[in-house]
Amino acid sequence: MILLWNVPLVASDYYTFNQANHMSWFTNAMSSSIGKKVLMALTGLFLVTFLIVHLSGNLQLLLNDGGKAFNIYAKFMTTNPVIKATSYLLYATFIVHIVWALIITVGNKKARPTGYAVQPGNVSSTWSSKNMGLLGTIILVFLVIHLKQFWYEMHWGGIPTANYDGMEYNDLYAVVNVAFHELWYVVLYTISMMALMFHLNHGFKSAFQSLGANHPKYNPLIKGVGFIIAIVIPALFAAIPIIMYMK
């Protein structure tokens, strides 16, 4: 492949023989198989940036300050107007990613009504690439429990408070600390992060392919960054509850 975005040189196309359709060009594009995958890729990559921000917050849990830095950070994240606006975009992104995942997965199942008697195993493709729906579902189950435990408590629950420099803060650190001392939660957390690892190990580079970015100049970078993101991010996430459990 020679050009990354080789924009055609010819401005006009024959449009007379374009198949008639009654949708707007945009709806038509987005409801095509390629359009759906583009949305999946864009939402997926946005979720990756969210993971990085989320992780940078979580790492403050490991500071030996009784949770001060983490609680101040948590307050900032729930009160800053720009962050608040972004968080609505994030909720929408999650919903679109999940709903489209369902639409795409169901559609793909329908494309093969009768299956094969003999399965190929993983000789021609990786296990994760074929099980994105299963991996996503594990992440989703975790997400629901996780949101109930921290996000819901932070926003609407009864949460203890802490005072730093005369200012009152929700002591989310205390809530997290309790949760991270429950074995079942630490195990669930670790399993979910492993699911995320496999989801991203395929998902990150897949997103670039879906967006049309596949070029010998950049593929090694995408592969490398994808590997780091897929391994390091979930591993650091999982390390936090494990370390706090053992403390």
Place this chain on the structure above:
Amino acid sequence: MKIKLKVWRQKNQQDKGGFKAYDVDDVSDDMSFLEMFDVLNEQLVKKNEDPIHFDHDCREGICGACSMYINGRPHGPEQTTTCQLHMRSFKDGDTITVEPWRAKAFPVIKDLVVDRGAFDRIIQSGGYVSVNTGGVPDANDIPIPKKIADHAFDSATCIGCGACVAACKNSSAMLFVSAKVSQLAMLPQGQVERKTRAENMVSQMDDEGFGSCSNTGACEAECPKGISLENIARLNREYLNAKVTSDNI
């Protein structure tokens, strides 16, 4: 060598179908997989049984007709067509399961024969250039960089066999469609209809009931012509660019 076969038998599109076991003795290493089927069919005909129906034509790996899903893989264990697969890829006493391509868009006609008309309809929707060819142009009349010509040629080697669809867990036809769109998008002759072609071929592909692409790469791994996933990325670009900038509103 002796081979045990489990072959999908199905009388017609309506029939439910099922596997039937056969023993084939006197199989030589040098036989192609199809020749082994010829031997079996001769025996079936002699016994007044219905021979196993399968597609084949060139038997030299260029027509793409010989669709068989062998032991869980399109065209069997080697990355080639069934006609170019030889019995030396198997061992004496092996049990080999043979199934038809499985896809909603490729209904079974009989036994191992599927209807790949969906591919033809995708080509009809845009896989061509509408120019009268006239006389033979001089060589190098239209300058095309060697690299581009090579890439276009690589894409053009797709034989429309459908192994990509058969291999894909989503029965996606993206590798086939992307090879056809790429081949013409890279050459000057393909420019006039470039955007409309991408739009129409993808639209036809979706209408035929093929799944979408999960980028698993199974198609590339099984394609007898080594069509690369770069084509699918190019199709994604071609399609998005066409949707955003073409005159088709």
